[in-house]
Amino acid sequence: MKLRWTSVAWSVVYLLLLLSLATPLTVVTAFFLIVPGVLLYATLSTKSFSLHILPVWVIAAWVYGPLILLQAVYFLIPAIVMGHMYKKRVSALRTVMSGAGAILVEFLLILLISTVFFNFNLAESIEDLANLVVALLQNVSDTSMSEGAILSPELSQQFSVMVQLIPYTIIVSSLTIALIAHAIVRPTLASMGQAVPKLPPFRDWRLPRSLIWYYLIGILIQLFVGPSAQEGFLGTILLNMIPLLQFFFMIQTVSFFFFAAYHRKWNPVIPILLVIPVVLIPILPLWIIGIMDIAYPLRERITRSGR
Template sequence: MKIGWKSVAWSAAALLLLLSIPTKLIVVTLFLLMVPLVVLYTMLKPIPFLVHAACIGLASFALLGSYSLIPLTFGFFFLIPSAIMGHMYKRRLSARTVVTVATIVLLAQFLVQLTIFSIQYDIDLSAELSGMIEEALKQLQTSGTLLPANWASDAAVSIGDAFVKMLPSLLLLSSFLLAVVTHALSRRALGTMGIVVPAMPPMKNWMLPRSLVLYYLIALILSYAISPDNNGFWGTVAANAVPVLQFAFIVQAIAFFYYLADMKKWPRAAPFLIAIVILLFHPFYLVGLIDTAFPLRRYFTKQ
């Protein structure tokens, strides 16, 4: 198949993903939507890429009509980070640089869009979330239960405030996962067409900087020193820094067991199964914390 047909095929894939956004497949679609756009930008020059993107948008509008506003909004949102990733692939930058830059760009876009949306529509996000959660909780509250009369309302307010306070860390983790999934799938897709894209270092070689341990201790002290009801700057920093750093140590723990599996010649499926257990049981982040703070791997190497 010639390069022209390949670009048409990937444009069709992007269109199908846009058309699936109004369906129940939206969660899966959002993690796949950037892939055809990244592939198209890497294959094409900027002007042809914009032509393809415009054709995708027009086709989506023609097929969905008034329902195309949300899909087109998502498509335009992911167009910028997709083009940036494709541009970095053309420049042969390292996979770590691509993923880091894509994560930062996605996070910045999420924050800007959220700010614009809140200002434009004058929405109190915490109040809106509390209202939706309260409606859901009221279905559990009946006259025959022993729960307090205002249980649903009080719980909804607490959950809404906690969600808003944790929003930066949730957006950061979402941006990181989007960047990683897009890189992994785009690299494989481009590889089938003979376009070589640098891979991430093997999981067993991943190592966090030791300074993150100090940052984690500071964030942990702040989280205990500051009241959970404190919505100020430092309270927000502590509430978001702790889970983000713990997630980083979870990844480090997975990398450690991949290293251990390689050293001990375990079956290939072993570290993957261990990774699932680590993701399911949160306290395993302590393994990653220890591996980052101390030369744990050197001990197993000597053995």
């Protein structure tokens, strides 16, 4: 009985999150939309799962129309993937990566279908949106100032970079959605008596050393290929790969701070204060500490000196 009422409660949460997709709240709620689906799939049989999901879809389609079901399917697929992983007691890291990978593959598949069958161009769509925003600004601001902004080469360059960074943004968003889902689902399942693997403590995270080689290859290509590396397909790869790797190195840096604080018995506030410049002051390349932590046995030295 408890499990059934819990499932009904999560179905209601799923409905509310689904309805929020047609509101400005979608900027926030989209990051939590797979959570109810993961919990329901992990705790119910396939038949019971369908009986909980279908009424939610019917209500959502009745309120906003059938098109909202396309969004529902998009978010339900990674939820089923992660829910299946929890049922199989797969490692937490593999579960998170599988969920993020499912979201990323879906996006690429939708983009491919839209481009091939509907002649959709993502860059042109973003440019049209930017032109619409500029047009609105022209109506509410000084015309000469608006024209100066439109003709600014710096603005055009920033727009080009924004378009090229779309893959990077999608990858980071996919990982964020999967991590948020795991952070909520795992303790919830544990409270229901269903033990599932958890991620190792953040202070013990160690990223693979191969990331350093990928980063060095990207830097060398930028140095020796020249201006051609900044354009076309190769430029898009480099523009997304290098910031993404730096993002991973930032995570490693933060993990190292918490590792050092734990083993040297620092005040818990100290690692939090150290994280602030890493995240908020990108001009300081503190992510280099993460590279050193991956490449050299810094942690072994800390534990050895602390004895």
